[in-house]
Amino acid sequence: MFRTHTCGELRLSDSGNNVTLAGWVQRNREMGGLTFIDLRDRYGITQLVFNMEVNPDLCKEARELGREFVIQATGRVAERSNKNPTIPTGDIEIRVEKLEVLNPSQIPPFTIEDHTDGGEEQRMRYRYLDLRRNENKKNLLLRHKMAIESRNYLASKDFIEIETPYLIKSTPEGARDFVVPSRMNEGQFYALPQSPQTFKQLLMVAGYDRYYQIVRCFRDEDLRADRQPEFTQIDCEMSFVDRDDILNTFEGLAKHLFHSVLGMDVTDFPRMPYEEAMKLYGSDKPDIRFGMTITELNSLMKGKGFPVFDQAELIVGITAEGCAEYTRKQLDELTDFVRRPQVGATGLVYVKYNPDGSIKSSVDKFYTPEDLKPVLEVFQAHPGDLVLILAGDADKTRSALGGLRLEMGKRLNLIDPKVFKPLWVIDFPLLEWDEETQRFYAKHHPFTAPKQEDIPQLMFGDAKKVRANAYDLVINGVEIGGGSVRIHDKALQQLMFQKLGFTDEEAANQFGFLMNAFEYGAPPHGGIAFGFDRWVTIFGGGNSIRDFIAFPKNNAGRDVMIDSPSEISEEQKKELGIK
Numbered sequence: 001m002f003r004t005h006t007c008g009e010l011r012l013s014d015s016g017n018n019v020t021l022a023g024w025v026q027r028n029r030e031m032g033g034l035t036f037i038d039l040r041d042r043y044g045i046t047q048l049v050f051n052m053e054v055n056p057d058l059c060k061e062a063r064e065l066g067r068e069f070v071i072q073a074t075g076r077v078a079e080r081s082n083k084n085p086t087i088p089t090g091d092i093e094i095r096v097e098k099l100e101v102l103n104p105s106q107i108p109p110f111t112i113e114d115h116t117d118g119g120e121e122q123r124m125r126y127r128y129l130d131l132r133r134n135e136n137k138k139n140l141l142l143r144h145k146m147a148i149e150s151r152n153y154l155a156s157k158d159f160i161e162i163e164t165p166y167l168i169k170s171t172p173e174g175a176r177d178f179v180v181p182s183r184m185n186e187g188q189f190y191a192l193p194q195s196p197q198t199f200k201q202l203l204m205v206a207g208y209d210r211y212y213q214i215v216r217c218f219r220d221e222d223l224r225a226d227r228q229p230e231f232t233q234i235d236c237e238m239s240f241v242d243r244d245d246i247l248n249t250f251e252g253l254a255k256h257l258f259h260s261v262l263g264m265d266v267t268d269f270p271r272m273p274y275e276e277a278m279k280l281y282g283s284d285k286p287d288i289r290f291g292m293t294i295t296e297l298n299s300l301m302k303g304k305g306f307p308v309f310d311q312a313e314l315i316v317g318i319t320a321e322g323c324a325e326y327t328r329k330q331l332d333e334l335t336d337f338v339r340r341p342q343v344g345a346t347g348l349v350y351v352k353y354n355p356d357g358s359i360k361s362s363v364d365k366f367y368t369p370e371d372l373k374p375v376l377e378v379f380q381a382h383p384g385d386l387v388l389i390l391a392g393d394a395d396k397t398r399s400a401l402g403g404l405r406l407e408m409g410k411r412l413n414l415i416d417p418k419v420f421k422p423l424w425v426i427d428f429p430l431l432e433w434d435e436e437t438q439r440f441y442a443k444h445h446p447f448t449a450p451k452q453e454d455i456p457q458l459m460f461g462d463a464k465k466v467r468a469n470a471y472d473l474v475i476n477g478v479e480i481g482g483g484s485v486r487i488h489d490k491a492l493q494q495l496m497f498q499k500l501g502f503t504d505e506e507a508a509n510q511f512g513f514l515m516n517a518f519e520y521g522a523p524p525h526g527g528i529a530f531g532f533d534r535w536v537t538i539f540g541g542g543n544s545i546r547d548f549i550a551f552p553k554n555n556a557g558r559d560v561m562i563d564s565p566s567e568i569s570e571e572q573k574k575e576l577g578i579k
């Protein structure tokens, strides 16, 4: 036997047993006539001890062992005199009698311990060393557990895992595709899937009823902390269901994961229409762990001669409890915050409801305390509170205030990182108008069904007002997944493509296979896809999905360990017909 136990396994009850362990040297230290080695493997750390008096040759050999050497050690389990309560094996040590170096190691470029001295770049370059650290190990184990538990739940509900192809066809909708040149079909390209959307719908046409896949997807987008060019989805689709069947099924998945992975019983999944989310939170992925909802002030604040408000489409505000004593500097910081391009407001108006009951605002010139009283009343503000107001174009102003709300939530410590508050956002708009290209885009994707009652509006009315039968699962302000009931009728799908500005020919060219399939008995169906990396990150309490992916790419989309992307040889290019 190569080893009898792992490095995380032995306890006081094993004392006296002869064991063999194998692993990496984490630390090597001398104390008088003794040499101690912390031996590490995936399961933990066990202390090895060598005694100069008992076996000088072996002890000398042990002293030569460098960090990250791979060794095998045989000896007897003994109770430690100096116990370490912080590790499960801390009561024992191994008095080594036999030692074998399985492989030496260079001195690692950074220390492989919980607190490492390695910078980001260095750790990415030596990712296999970084992955030896507890933090990364913990994240990957969490990911594994969530994958297993997702599979358990979905299998228990009769979902079957089916693989769909990675080499597919490029379509102009959605994000940019990664493309792969075809050697056998010179001048032609495959695309890597942005999602298995059309395939999973075809599986419904094929009668598989309930499909899922934990699947890699590829999108050639600019990267942010929560984006990777390749990422993983839990992709699901089901037949003969309406929206509520789908939401209930996947609420079940979320509950199962909360329970089995985090040991938490999260039961409340409110459903909030998109419009309400935008109105109350200025976001389609509201963080509902705290209140501070948005209130409209048009009727109270227009017509008092303040031109900015009089000209604004929308005036909205929030109350920050207990902040009336904010200093000039603090208020300036908030103004700078809302003016950042990512937030996009032009200025910030405040009303201080002072602890002594007096009222002071940044627009005192235009509003008397009497004018401002009703404003404080709609907010149910108390002395000591601060009201923050933004005005301008309706959509932009709402989302800017949504940004300020989050900022205030953080500043005031209203957001408890240990609490999970999921919700479904439903009834998204079906289409989004793009000024630049002067056309509609599907807010979700072109296969999303409009709400039944909005179909006449889509056919004859204002397409902007049509609501989709689409939904997102949001947890703590992060969009964890999204899906929709699908169109399963060829005529409606054709109408949708028309609204998206496709000619019949273009639609047939790109999605003919799907529309044809709809002529062979497509069942009513719908589904959802969850961003698995994000979900794991939220459960792990992390900030970046990169920390929960074994081999992630950096901000420039590069893998610095294998140095990719990279050039290819002239010969390869020739073969592929690329100049």
Ligand code: ASP
Pocket: 194, 195, 196, 197, 236, 445, 482, 483, 484, 527, 528, 529
């Ligand atoms: N395919 C969609 C996406 O990737 C999800 C879905 O509609 O099921 O966002």
